Amino acid sequence: MTTGASAANDTFIVFSVAATAYALRSQQVQHMEMIDQVTRVPNAAPFVDGVVFSRGQVVPAVNLRVRFGFERAPYDVRTRLLVVQADARQVGLVVDAAREFVKIPVTAIQPPQEALAGLSGKYVEGIVSLNERLILVLNLEHLVNFSEPLVAA
């Protein structure tokens, strides 16, 4: 990718959690895999499904449904694990589905509106309307800051 292209367009991985579309910058996603065998970790945080091996590393699998305040759903053939890299950490995100790899012009990303009530907001960096579809662009640093709840109580 040339610098010129990256200035105009960013490539994103689009995935869905509880029927909402989200996007993460593709360079923040190390890889994506089918999910099977997650090992439960006793007394881990409620939104942690467990741990998996990802290329030799032990990586926690964070269930984004639970993290976003929805009910946990059983895994199915569409469930994916996105392994993301934030700072020095490697975290797996369990999402309902992830199939798209899209280019989004930087200028198309709008700041989140006040109307997004109920969210603490920080982890949504912007909103894109792509082909009549609304996609929330996520801020990975805030998303993996697990010390504070994402969803307002």
Place this chain on the structure above:
Amino acid sequence: MSEPEPFFQGFLDDYFAECDEHLAGATRALLALEASLGTTGTDRVLIDELFRDFHSLKGISAMVELRPAEQLAHHLEDYLGAIRDRKVTLTAAGIDVLIDGTQRLEQVVNAYRSHQPPPSIDDVAARIEAIAPRPVKPDAGPDRVAERRAPEPSLPRWRCTFVPTRELLARGVGVDNIRKRLTEIGTIIDAVPHVRPDGTIAFQFTLETAAADAIDALLSDGVVVEPIDSTAVVGDAPGAVRPPGAGSTAAPTHIVRVDLMRLDQLMQNVGDLVISRSRLTEALTRLERHVPSSEWRSVQENIVAIDRQLRTLREGIMRIRLVPIGEIFRRMPFVVRDLARESGKKITLDLQGQGTEIDKYLIERMLDPVLHLVRNAVSHGIETPDVRIANGKRPEGTITLSAFTSGETVTIEVADDGRGVDAAAVAARARAAGLPVPADTLDGSALLALLCSSGFSTNDEADRASGRGVGMSVVKSTVEQLSGTVTMTTEPGGGTRFTVELPLTLAITDALIGRVGAEVFALPQGAVQEVIEVTSSDVRLVERNEIIPYRRGALPIVRLARLFGIDSAVGERFHVFVVGRGAAAVGLAVDRIIGQREIVVRAINDPLARVDGISGATDLGDGRVVLILDPGALATFVRTREARAVGAVGDWGRLQA
């Protein structure tokens, strides 16, 4: 100072390594000097050694432009020079100043290493000046020669490259020695350190001299000499200049410096191989019945060969990571000396097995615990001379710090011949601190459990003064994090011995595999004393804790299914892993044991997945994560549950609290 670039950082690493060597040498010499003081007159050899150490420290500090270290080393060197030249006599006060100066020098270097502002050297420098004759004007290290003698342009110039090695250093040939000899031959125009691609460091001197023959004498000491084509015309054609960094400049060296990260990576690769091998074995086992047994035999033989070769490979890499435990031990003499003096005690520190090699990773983590145990021995173990004499002992106490390996275990012992642990006093103080104390006589392990309770040592004035806040509880938890154990034996009036046992290496280990419901766990085999099969009818309830008869006593057990909230239909018979010794023994109950395996330990680094009671993760060949239990943390949980006499089922949450 700006952020060091990688080039300079590599150079600094060597600087620090060399500082450590010289400071350690100075420490040894000073302590020997102090011991010999007033007996046979001042030991010239030791004075010379010290002088050389400080001289080198001055030179190398100048090269990295660490001025406070350079100046302080210079002061110390001057004072020693005066002693050597018999201008002043070395007194006990003088040794104090030298020791304080050495320690301050170490602090300055350490501050530099951790990017902290250096402590002031003014007070120590003033003390040296007060007892030493006025030093000559401080010189500017390697540049001084160039300043003193103006270079004569007509002389030919030579590039002299010196690569220090351990072998050369052992013969007394270091960069200072080379610089000195070059100075005798001619004029050093400049001196530049270079880090070479293999990580070693090369010092490049530009020398101006007419005496080319004299340089040849340096060749045998690993100096590579090349003529430089400059304004001064040299007989050789420019083509004769060998390119720097080519094979020709390699001094004879058999030591390479390796970044620990690279070794970790290599170990990880071997770990991957071990896992692939177990997957292969698993896959092959499924094929076995389809293959004629004559064919199968050769497959089997190859698997066995691969097994053996993998083990050899892994042991080879493991050995590379090993460093002598002397790195920890040699820091102790100063500590003991200072503490002994403050408390008016006389103590001999006996170091044994300094050459014992342990994993570099363990060295870094064991420094503070060993330091604490040694401080403890001085503060609480050894009595004052009059008390010792009154008890019929020699006035001088002995602390023995020893290390040895047996099999896959390394043992570190700190023993003193002091007063021993006063069980009654410990019990009284524990009660006063609100800690539960068993009613019966306290043996070593029960006493240790009390000493290691948080809330015990921190209340102690003496500990606070001597222990720098690192209590026994931290010693214990550090050792347990490293999958090791601490035990203590003590004899009233006879002394105390702390024994720390650690696995030699952490990356690959033998483990027992147990099943609880649908979950599988691994337990390091070294931590398991015994595996017993228990029948449900053997289990008794005592204050709602489960115990089983065990070796003429009772063993508290904890069912992992309940602890972890796992659904499991407990059968009539189940297996118990016995971990911990004596009164600290605890049984961890699993549904059944699956087997014993060599496992690759993967660290769990992410805080989201790191919980007490789990020390790591492994893969048994099917790609699924299997958690490795931390027997130390689990046993501690069970013991504190007992001591608090709280409810029947320990829930996992309380372990966290």
